[in-house]
Amino acid sequence: MTQSKPTILIVDDEVRSLEALERNLADEFDVQIAENTAEAEQILADHWVQIILCDQRMPDKSGVEFLTEVREKWPDVIRIIISGYTDASDIITGLNEAGIYHYVTKPWHPEKLILTLRNAVSMFDLQRQNELLAIELRLSERAAQKKVTDGRQKLRRQYSFDDGIVRGRTSPMNAVCNTLSQVAPYDLSVLITGESGTGKELAARAIHYNSLRWNKSFAVQKCGSVPAEVLESELFGHRKGAVAGAVQDAAGLFERAFGGTVLLDEVCDLPPAFQVKLLRVLQDAEYRPVGSNQTRKLDVRVLVSSYKDLETEVREGRFRKDLYFRLAGVTVHLPSLRERREDIPLLANYLLKQAVSDFDKTVEGFSSEALSCMKRYCWPGNVREMQNEIERMLVMGEEDGILGADLLSPKVLMATSPETDDDLSILGAATGTLKERIEAIEVKILRESLIRHRWNKSKASRELGLSRVGLRGKLERYHLEKEDEGEEVTPMTAAK
Structure with a gap:
């Protein structure tokens, strides 16, 4: 299968000039000729033209005037002026109004003219590819957005309280699910307690996907055995050089989950030094990345889980009472499997x-x-x-x-x-x-x-x-x- 030649339209009122151009260009291009602008418009309407090579001085209208009209009707066509007169005003007008690609002066050299036209063809192809890529990107964006939305809808169905949490008719989980469904729509802080492996993260996800924040991010931060400075960086983010190994700015979990829900898992193991900072952030609804002087708004719903009895931890002085009351807006206990x-x-x-x-x-x-x-x-x-x-x-x-x-x-x-x-x-x-x-x-x-x-x-x-x-x-x-x-x-x- 042979590749078709690019089509070029030559517009010139001089027959000899048309013949000379057609003779030199016919081997490499599909040449269409027009002696006036009316014929040229008809050819543009009937053929897929990539390049117009138009004489500047013609009896009905100038080349710049005609190419200005072409720019409005067929903007993708590469427009070139050919003229024996190098009037600076014509060149400027051609560039500004007609958007010409090149200005060819007479007498023209065949090899140079062909090289110019080859470059014009390449420019036309690049323009087309860029347009197709832009369309593809728009379609891809829509497809990606639909895929994300469909995925979130699927997760929402998976974590529904009626069908998402496996249980029997008289299971103690029925009362738990009833409580979770009641608190899910409201931006209350929820403390989820229970032994390890009882499904505390599952319960937190169910709360998120049944809340008004269901179409935003859900993120989990493990708090067990994590140093205070690491937790601060993970949740609040940091600036370049603020912590060891920080070669660039990094967004924290609160920023990445903006508008969504964050679960602080094993909150009972929070280091005492970080408990004060977390309390301040929750009270003021703003935080400051490590190494930054600017505060950022906190817009996440904070859920917490604990395998220990936090009231006991408070009584024994291992957990701050004020932070406990801030986190335990509603307490939900998950029964063990036995x-x-x-x-x-x-x-x-x-x-x-x-x-x-x-x-x-x-x-x-x-x-x-x-x-x-x-x-x-x-x-x-x-x-x-x-x-x-x-x-x-x-x-x-x-x-x-x-x-x-x-x-x-x-x-x-x-x-x-x-x-x-x-x-x-x-x-x-x-x-x-x-x-x-x-x-x-x-x-x-x-x-x-x-x-x-x-x-x-x-x-x-x-x-x-x-x-x-x-x-x-x-x-x-x-x-x-x-x-x-x-x-x-x-x-x-x-x-x-």
């Missing part, structure tokens, strides 16, 4: 769906026995520990298979109830004879071995050093049997 036994199957299936997507594996679901073991375990690490456990089960399990209880960790298998935080807590029980305590441990060992061997009594008896008759006797004595034998698989559902 307080949400009803939610465990729902959460397990929800986390399994996420893990299946992340690891690109397919499974049918959990066995009922596996879910029963999960419900008995205390989950000291809460949802985060359950997530790790399920991901390990998925990796260790077979493709398209069932995640059975044999894939669970020994600590989960040997759990007797959610109330026992220690696998051997029965030993320290206040009641029960020595025989009863030993039998309780024996039950746990028997159950763990049988589940791990998928209730294959031969393998379990060999591992435990028992005969099959002896193992059968112990199972009958302790009333141990496989749970839910008639309902082997619990599909991956995520009721909310």
